[in-house]
Amino acid sequence: MSVLPRVLLLAGHEPTGRAGLLADLSTVRALGAAPVAVPTVQTAQGVTTFQTEPTSARMLRAQVAAARELGPLHAVKLGVVPDVLRLKALREALRDVEAWWVVDPVVRSSRGEPLSRLSARHYLALAGPRVVLTPNLGEAAWLLGLPEVRTVEEATEAGQRLVSLGFGAVFVKGGHRPQGAVDVLCLPGQTRLLKGARVARLPGLRGTGCRLASAFAAELGKGRSVAAAARRAKAFVTRYIQTGR
Numbered sequence: 001m002s003v004l005p006r007v008l009l010l011a012g013h014e015p016t017g018r019a020g021l022l023a024d025l026s027t028v029r030a031l032g033a034a035p036v037a038v039p040t041v042q043t044a045q046g047v048t049t050f051q052t053e054p055t056s057a058r059m060l061r062a063q064v065a066a067a068r069e070l071g072p073l074h075a076v077k078l079g080v081v082p083d084v085l086r087l088k089a090l091r092e093a094l095r096d097v098e099a100w101w102v103v104d105p106v107v108r109s110s111r112g113e114p115l116s117r118l119s120a121r122h123y124l125a126l127a128g129p130r131v132v133l134t135p136n137l138g139e140a141a142w143l144l145g146l147p148e149v150r151t152v153e154e155a156t157e158a159g160q161r162l163v164s165l166g167f168g169a170v171f172v173k174g175g176h177r178p179q180g181a182v183d184v185l186c187l188p189g190q191t192r193l194l195k196g197a198r199v200a201r202l203p204g205l206r207g208t209g210c211r212l213a214s215a216f217a218a219e220l221g222k223g224r225s226v227a228a229a230a231r232r233a234k235a236f237v238t239r240y241i242q243t244g245r
């Protein structure tokens, strides 16, 4: 049996691996942890094609149960979950698991196509002391019902409001901000800014949010603190954005 920390990846399958479950899987492997990959929804995302088909709740329960029979889980990464029926099935199947959760509240692709029918309320109901939420600026605004979150100050306020709702940490991704990639890590009673140079993005690069969240989960699964895991996940994604690898 594997001695590596096991990271359960719950995400949508995008066959090219630019985003979704395959991107998560390669991230977790690259960071020296063992992925367990459960596809919550099949997707076909081409140039003009966009289609999705959810996995049955029954199969999700069975895949999670099978993964648990084979050993403990050290972290869980939640990417796209198509709807509340699947979300409930997953939560139920993992109810007594003592592990960090990293929740990427991704409901749309970067091109704007709908990946999930979950509402902000469903994400807020996932709050817990061992749950890290990783919204980008748009998702932070959506979660709180704000018109927008743009500046570092606004990101800090939004992150702290989300922490006050019971999350263990909130990592607000600011990479799309024109002035530079400042991410904001909010913990109960403290905020840390993670500054990084704004790096030129390779054209057509996808799945940065997926990789950030799964890198975060892999590092937490290895036993690192939230702050250390956040720094390492950011470094991993920065390298990916620069090199595409």
Ligand SMILES: Cc1ncc(COP(=O)(O)O)c(N)n1
Pocket (backbone or CB within 6 Å): 011, 012, 013, 014, 018, 019, 020, 021, 043, 045, 079, 080, 106, 108, 109, 110, 111, 115, 205, 206, 207, 208, 209, 210
């Ligand atoms: C299955 C799946 N998961 C996540 C994303 C978001 O990635 P991006 O922001 O690059 O569209 C996606 N497009 N598809």
